[in-house]
Amino acid sequence: MCVSIPARIVQITEGAMTMAEVEVAGQVETCCLAYLPDAGVGDHVLVQNGFAVELLDPQAAAESLAAFVALGLVPGGAALGDEG
Amino acid sequence: MVHGVGSAIGDPVSQRWVLDEIVDAYGATVVVERDAQGRASAARFDLTGLPRVDAMLTGQPVGGVPALVERLCGICPAAHHLAGVRALEALATTTPTPAGTAVRALLHHGATIETHAARLAVVDPQGAMTLRTFGKAAAAAAGSPGHFPATAVVGGVAGLVPSSACDELAASAGPALEAAVAIAGQELSTGAAGHPYRGADVALVGSDGHPDLLGERLRVVAADGTVVEPSAAPAGWDDLVVESVPGAPAPRPYLVALGPSDGGYRVGPVSQLRVGTLTTPVAAGLQAQWAAAGAGARVARAIITVHCVEAVAAAVSGGTLTEGDPQAAPGGFDQPGVGVGWADGPRGLLVHRYVTDGSGTLTQAMILTPTAQNERWLAELLLDAVDHPGAAGADGVVAGQPALEEAVREADPCLPVTSAPIGGMGLTVATVAASEPRRGSS
Numbered sequence: 001m002c003v004s005i006p007a008r009i010v011q012i013t014e015g016a017m018t019m020a021e022v023e024v025a026g027q028v029e030t031c032c033l034a035y036l037p038d039a040g041v042g043d044h045v046l047v048q049n050g051f052a053v054e055l056l057d058p059q060a061a062a063e064s065l066a067a068f069v070a071l072g073l074v075p076g077g078a079a080l081g082d083e084g
Numbered sequence: 085m086v087h088g089v090g091s092a093i094g095d096p097v098s099q100r101w102v103l104d105e106i107v108d109a110y111g112a113t114v115v116v117e118r119d120a121q122g123r124a125s126a127a128r129f130d131l132t133g134l135p136r137v138d139a140m141l142t143g144q145p146v147g148g149v150p151a152l153v154e155r156l157c158g159i160c161p162a163a164h165h166l167a168g169v170r171a172l173e174a175l176a177t178t179t180p181t182p183a184g185t186a187v188r189a190l191l192h193h194g195a196t197i198e199t200h201a202a203r204l205a206v207v208d209p210q211g212a213m214t215l216r217t218f219g220k221a222a223a224a225a226a227g228s229p230g231h232f233p234a235t236a237v238v239g240g241v242a243g244l245v246p247s248s249a250c251d252e253l254a255a256s257a258g259p260a261l262e263a264a265v266a267i268a269g270q271e272l273s274t275g276a277a278g279h280p281y282r283g284a285d286v287a288l289v290g291s292d293g294h295p296d297l298l299g300e301r302l303r304v305v306a307a308d309g310t311v312v313e314p315s316a317a318p319a320g321w322d323d324l325v326v327e328s329v330p331g332a333p334a335p336r337p338y339l340v341a342l343g344p345s346d347g348g349y350r351v352g353p354v355s356q357l358r359v360g361t362l363t364t365p366v367a368a369g370l371q372a373q374w375a376a377a378g379a380g381a382r383v384a385r386a387i388i389t390v391h392c393v394e395a396v397a398a399a400v401s402g403g404t405l406t407e408g409d410p411q412a413a414p415g416g417f418d419q420p421g422v423g424v425g426w427a428d429g430p431r432g433l434l435v436h437r438y439v440t441d442g443s444g445t446l447t448q449a450m451i452l453t454p455t456a457q458n459e460r461w462l463a464e465l466l467l468d469a470v471d472h473p474g475a476a477g478a479d480g481v482v483a484g485q486p487a488l489e490e491a492v493r494e495a496d497p498c499l500p501v502t503s504a505p506i507g508g509m510g511l512t513v514a515t516v517a518a519s520e521p522r523r524g525s526s
Contacts, residue, residue, distance in 0.1 A: 001137050001453050002498040004158040035503045046158045049133045051500035054158060060231040067155035071140050 004048035005068060006061035007031070009041050022047060025065065025074035112501040112511050114488055116470050117518040125518040127466035129497060131333040131459055138331060141449040146417050146440050147172060147238075153436070153451060154232060159498055162195035162223065162233050163429030164436070164451075166298065169236040170425025171436040174318060176238055176415030183408030184240025185298075187226050190399055191235045192298045192427060193392040194222025197260075199430035200389040202503070203496075204267050207386075211263035215389060218253075218260035222396050225249035225405075240411035250400040257397035261366065264393045268370050268386035271379075278380030279465055279494060282307055283348035284339060285355035286457075288428040289315065294363045295356050297392070297428040303359040304339060304349065312341055318424040321437060327452075334459040337452065350461040351432025351454050352496065353384035362387075364394035381494045385430075417444040429454060431496055455497040465491035470513075488513075 007022035007029070018033040024047065033039055036052045044061035045052035056064065068074045113130040137156055141149055150168020154161040166188055173180065180188070197219030205212035225245050227235040235241050284306050288299035293315065302324070304313035316324050327335035328344060338347030349355075357375070362368040367390040374383050399405055420442035426435045432454035439448035469487035489509045496502055501509045 001153075001157060001451055002134055002159045002455070003137065003156050006158075035500060048159065049500055053500055053503070054231065056231050063232055064155045064158060067152045070144075070152060071137075071156075073140075 002048055004046040004053060005074075006056055006064040007045055007047045007052070008061070009033075009039060009043050009045060009052075012039075012041055020052065022052070025068065112492070112499060112509060113514055114466055114470075114511055115514050115516060116466075117516050119518040123518075124467060124470045126463070127470050128334070128463045129459065129466060129492065129495075130514075131455070131497070133499065134333050134453075134455060134497075136331055136333060136451070138449045138451055141446055141451075144446050145444055146175065146438055146446040147444065149438060149446055149449065150436070151232075158231070160195075160199070160429050160431065160434070161231065162191055162228070163427045163434045165233040166192055166236055167425045167427040167434045167436040169238060170318070170427070171423040171438045172238050172417070172425070173415075174423030174425060175417055175419075175421050175438060175440055176423075178239045178412060178415040180236075181240045181409045181412050183244060183404060183410055184236075184412070186399060186402075186404040187241040187243075187245055187410070188236050189298050190245065190396060190405060191223050191226035191228055191233060192429075193395045193399075194219045194224075194226060195233075196297060196430050197222065197264075197389055197392045197396075200385045200392075203382075203385055204389065206506070207267045207270050208263070211267050214263040215260055215267075215393070218256055218393065218396075221249075221253060221256065225253055225400075237411060238414040240409070242410065244407070244410050245400075245405035247406050250405060253396060253400045257393065257400070261390065261393045261397065264386070264390040265366060265370070268383065268390050271383040271386045272370065272373055272377060274383075275377065276380060276382065277378050278354065279468065279491075281350065281461060281464065283350055283461060283464075284312055284342065285358040286339075286349045286351050286433055287355040287359040288426065288433065289360055290363075292363075294360045295391075295428075296363075297356070297388075299428065302426070302433070304341075305355075305359050306342075312339065318426055321424045321426075321435065322422075325452075333456065335452070335456055336460050337457055348460045348464075349457070350495075351428075351457050352381065353388045353430075353432070354381050355432060356388055356428060357384050362391050364391050364398070367391035367394055381496065418442060431455065431458075431498060433457065453498065455499075458495045458497065462491065462495035462497065465494055 007024035009020045010023050011021040013019045020033050021028055022031050031047045032051045044056040046054040069076055115128050116124050117126040119125050154164035157164055198216050201212045201216040227243050284304050286304050289301050289303045290296035290299045301315040306312050325337050326340055327337045329335045338344050357371050362371050367387055370387045417440055422439050424437045435452040437450040441447045469491040488511050
């Protein structure tokens, strides 16, 4: 099954293949923004297999993350980095 | 039937690993088996980037499982939402009200339009945007304005559609249909032929036997047009399909009636057009042209989009969305049992099968996605494609690989690479020694 996890963009690096640093469940990871060229810093996105594939509003992102927490896939205190 | 998982996802000691599995870049890889003479004997698309989540759902309160699954997936949340709630209704022996059924169909058609519009943007970006907006408006009218749907509840829907929303959809249906028909016409005019397929087509139908993306029955048609199964009910799923490799990311399911060797099948827009005549007139006319031309999945997606727009237009003018009981008595999960629910989503048939112990706890789950069901079909497409001149001469990333890319686009697995521009998938080819001779070779 396709599994995609919510993340918040914290930095964008423009280039031939635009990349982003995203905060996901308390960790900073890298993903590709090629399929979401309009995404900006602070936006919430769904990340699947290294690509941001969908823009989310903050509420949907929180709902999505809650599912990962409920199943023990990420730590219970995980957040999307909105505080920072 | 289906138990276990195909990878370590859900392993409580490897949370970091799980996160990496989801977030890390996944190189889309085509594995080609070649014999000592270098001839391709088999090919497959590596689906290890799509782990099964079935096992980790065990122990959850069953009533919350659809919401968990749709939030884990995130790509086709409406299809998971509807298939999951239907599985719950099977457990609770509850039937949705007519109004509830109509509102769910509005959500499903809207979500399907929105998904297909992303694919159709390569043909007409402006028309695709019109369709995407229309699809989102339909889903919002059905009670799901956000990314994750909130429309269906056990026994029906959370609410009816406001009359004002119906009026707005009716007003925008004309331009949306015009855009969809124009795109379908352009796709048909390319003359691109589909790929011959030896397996069966599986899609949902209504009680009248016509294709219905939210149908209560399942129809199977063989490659030669013979109807293998005219009208199977969800409760008959276990007798209909079995996974050759239960729980694996690529489980190679087959139709029991045809056996493991000949029972391969596909799902998706092509199958939706092959199991019967569409009920909406414009799409049915395009469907006839599609069949006469022997066209493939790309055109089929455009025609299904036309069908969905017509279905929305008919629904908003029919009165069933705004009147009647939204919800029947929901029932409960206090009896042990098996519940199967399905929806024919943008990529094809999606099946949720839940087993409960009578205390409302899920004891077993099977989520069978279109991508998993189409893996065998994609393998055949890839095998045909690797023999295309220059298709897979060497391992490594193959740039501008039209034959292999076309195969992947035809089957449309749920992976980000399918959104890549033409020539931009960056498929990796990995060659391994053949395990058995190519079918039909001497």
